[in-house]
Amino acid sequence: MAVLETHELTAFYGDFQALFGVTFALEEGETVAIIGANGAGKSTFLKAIAGLLPRQATAVRLDGRDIGALPAYEIVKLGVSLVPEGRRLFSSLSVEENLLVGAYGRRSQGPWNLASVYRLFPLLQERRHTSSTALSGGQQQMVAIGRSLMSNPRVLLCDELSLGLAPIVIRDIYAALADIKTRGTSVVLVEQDLVHAMSVADRAYCFMEGRVSLSGRPRELSRDAIHAAYFGL
Numbered sequence: 001m002a003v004l005e006t007h008e009l010t011a012f013y014g015d016f017q018a019l020f021g022v023t024f025a026l027e028e029g030e031t032v033a034i035i036g037a038n039g040a041g042k043s044t045f046l047k048a049i050a051g052l053l054p055r056q057a058t059a060v061r062l063d064g065r066d067i068g069a070l071p072a073y074e075i076v077k078l079g080v081s082l083v084p085e086g087r088r089l090f091s092s093l094s095v096e097e098n099l100l101v102g103a104y105g106r107r108s109q110g111p112w113n114l115a116s117v118y119r120l121f122p123l124l125q126e127r128r129h130t131s132s133t134a135l136s137g138g139q140q141q142m143v144a145i146g147r148s149l150m151s152n153p154r155v156l157l158c159d160e161l162s163l164g165l166a167p168i169v170i171r172d173i174y175a176a177l178a179d180i181k182t183r184g185t186s187v188v189l190v191e192q193d194l195v196h197a198m199s200v201a202d203r204a205y206c207f208m209e210g211r212v213s214l215s216g217r218p219r220e221l222s223r224d225a226i227h228a229a230y231f232g233l
């Protein structure tokens with residue numbers, strides 16, 4: 001059974017409609033990529049799941065239960081955690097304090113805690129008393145991922161992890177994602193970087209102008225089909 005589903009999910013910013021009926025499923029243990037051009041609605045989709053935007057009560061389901069009416073903090077408690085675009089760390093806090101913020105309202109069951117996050121990103125342990133503003137972009141991304149993991153999520157929603165990072169750093173972040181997956185955490189991975197997204201995804205959805213324009217297993221999707229679904233050409 002799907003751990004997370006959306007059914008005909010719509011989302012608005014005021015009068016502006018950003019999502020037009022997105023139907024989606026994430027199986028237990030799966031990594032699913034969401035690709036698409038800038039403005040396609042990828043971040044909006046993650047924010048709507050996470051409870052950061054209004055959505056219909058029955059449009060989002062976790063384990064078959066409607067969660068569309070719940071506020072963001074309840075969604076975290078149920079095991080869905082967002083790594084937001086741009087990392088959004090607390091700049092006045094240290095690495096460890098940022099991680100501990102993520103433990104607020106955590107689920108009691110699951111593999112993630114300070115020790116396992118530090119095993120995943122040993123560099124963060126070395127720098128645990130450092131202010132988050134003194135970190136490189138890649139290190140900040142590790143803190144953002146670690147902070148989300150601290151809630152012990154069943155589903156991790158990742159928004160543009162690789163944005164603005166050097167290739168070698170992206171490689172490390174993606175290696176960590178593989179580890180996260182082996183721990184049983186299901187992952188939704190939003191990326192503009194097709195190559196990286198497709199390399200780790202079990203399945204992918206392409207968004208165009210607020211709709212799913214293509215979906216399938218990466219090896220079943222031809223370059224031409226992806227190109228057409230991505231750019232609408």
Ligand SMILES: Nc1ncnc2c1ncn2[C@@H]1O[C@H](COP(=O)(O)OP(=O)(O)O)[C@@H](O)[C@H]1O
Nearest residue numbers: 013016018036037038039040041042043044045
């Ligand atoms: N806070 C906002 N207010 C108004 N419109 C927004 C806001 N955030 C995003 N949008 C619009 O919603 C659409 C989808 O944006 P977004 O989900 O951020 O796309 P993506 O993450 O795929 O680049 C875009 O047209 C964007 O301009």
Ligand SMILES: [Mg+2]
Nearest residue numbers: 042043044085
């Ligand atoms: Mg975005």
